[in-house]
Amino acid sequence: xxxxxxTPRNRITKTGKRIMLECxxxxxxxxxxxxxxxxGLGLRLIYYSFDVKDINKGEISDGYSVSRQAQAKxxxxxxxxxxxxxxxxxxxxxxxQGRGEQFFGPGTRLTVx
Amino acid sequence: QKEVEQNSxxxxxxxxxxxxxxxxxxxxxxxSFFWYRQYSGKSPELIMFIYSNGDKExxxxxxxxxxxxxxxxxxxxxxxxxxxxxxxxxxxIAGYGGATNKLIFGTGTLLAVQP
Numbered sequence: 390x391x392x393x394x395x396t397p398r399n400r401i402t403k404t405g406k407r408i409m410l411e412c413x414x415x416x417x418x419x420x421x422x423x424x425x426x427x428x429g430l431g432l433r434l435i436y437y438s439f440d441v442k443d444i445n446k447g448e449i450s451d452g453y454s455v456s457r458q459a460q461a462k463x464x465x466x467x468x469x470x471x472x473x474x475x476x477x478x479x480x481x482x483x484x485x486q487g488r489g490e491q492f493f494g495p496g497t498r499l500t501v502x
Numbered sequence: 503q504k505e506v507e508q509n510s511x512x513x514x515x516x517x518x519x520x521x522x523x524x525x526x527x528x529x530x531x532x533x534s535f536f537w538y539r540q541y542s543g544k545s546p547e548l549i550m551f552i553y554s555n556g557d558k559e560x561x562x563x564x565x566x567x568x569x570x571x572x573x574x575x576x577x578x579x580x581x582x583x584x585x586x587x588x589x590x591x592x593x594x595i596a597g598y599g600g601a602t603n604k605l606i607f608g609t610g611t612l613l614a615v616q617p
Contacts, residue, residue, distance in 0.1 A: 429510075431609035432546070432590070447604075479545055488534040488553055489594035491605055493545040 392416070393494035395480050401500045408467040410497050412480030420483040421463040422491060423447075423455060425476040432479070438463055439485075470501040505529060506593050508608035516616050521578040523611050525591030528572065534594035535567060535574045536605065541587045550576060581615045588612050 393414045402408055412421065423435040424447075434447030436455040444455060452474060456464045467474055477498050481491040507526045515521045523537075534553045538546035552558045552565040552574065564577040574593075578585055588610040595606050 429609065432607040434604060437604065477543075488551060489605060490534075490536055490548055490551055491592075492548065496543075496545050498543075 393480060393482055393492055395478075395494040395497050397497060398495065399498045401502065402470055403502050404471055406470050406501075408470050408499065410465045410478055410480075410499070412463045412465070412494055414461050414480075414482045414494075416482050416484070416492065417460075418482035418484045418492075419460060420485060421457065422481040422483070423453075423463070423465045424479045424481065425449070425474075426479060426496075427476050435465065467499075467501075470499075472501045475499060475501045505595065505606045506591055506608040508589075508591050508611045510609060511612040512614050513611055514614045514616060515581050517581060517583060519581050519615075521581045521585065521613055521615070523576040523578075523589050523591075523613065525574045525576075525608055526572055527574070527591075527593045527606075529593065529595045529606075530569075530572060532569075532572075532593045532595050535565070536592040536594075537563075537565060537576045538590040538592060538607075539585075539587045540590055540610065546590055578613075581613075583615045583617050586613055586615045 396411045422437040424432045438457045441457045454466045479496050480494040483491045505528050537550040539549050540546045550565040552567045558565045562579045566575045590610045591608040592605040
């Protein structure tokens with residue numbers, strides 16, 4: 390089945406460590422997104438990419454960076470993790486044509502101690 | 503004013519009843535509207551989308567859109583305990599040259615269906 394996968398699914402790390410979250414998709418979609426979700430704050434967009442040469446900041450990009458290694462792969466990095474980056478992180482994809490519906494991966498639960 | 507607003511709930515309904523979930527949005531140029539269901543600790547799952555004024559039905563779900571009032575709703579008929587989840591409203595906001603490629607999400611309404 391065409392799908393969106395994320396690794397790792399759970400990660401506990403310490404303040405100051407570098408962390409990479411990975412997203413892969415077999416949907417053939419060209420647009421990919423990274424969100425974080427916090428209780429009471431909903432889903433907030435971190436970065437998004439329309440293709441391998443196009444990267445755009447979302448509303449909360451500070452402290453994060455991304456890499457679009459291929460159409461199917463989009464990675465999110467925390468260069469120096471801090472406790473307030475503890476959250477649930479989701480990758481999503483969208484095809485170029487259509488009404489804008491996005492499809493989500495299973496999520497990564499990140500805890501920064 | 504938040505761009506997409508939902509009542510956080512919880513909205514509690516008895517099994518078999520109709521659950522009505524509401525969402526308002528601020529960008530009058532918004533073109534597409536989505537409802538996602540999210541179980542606790544899981545990822546959002548798309549259940550409905552609508553882009554024309556009026557009603558759109560899919561099984562037990564009906565989405566309703568009123569662009570003049572900037573209001574979109576989701577009705578769930580014959581509610582089941584398995585419908586208990588958080589329902590997220592998302593809006594594809596307008597931008598220069600047409601719709602943008604971003605969705606703005608509400609914070610979600612928690613629905614609890616009582617057996």
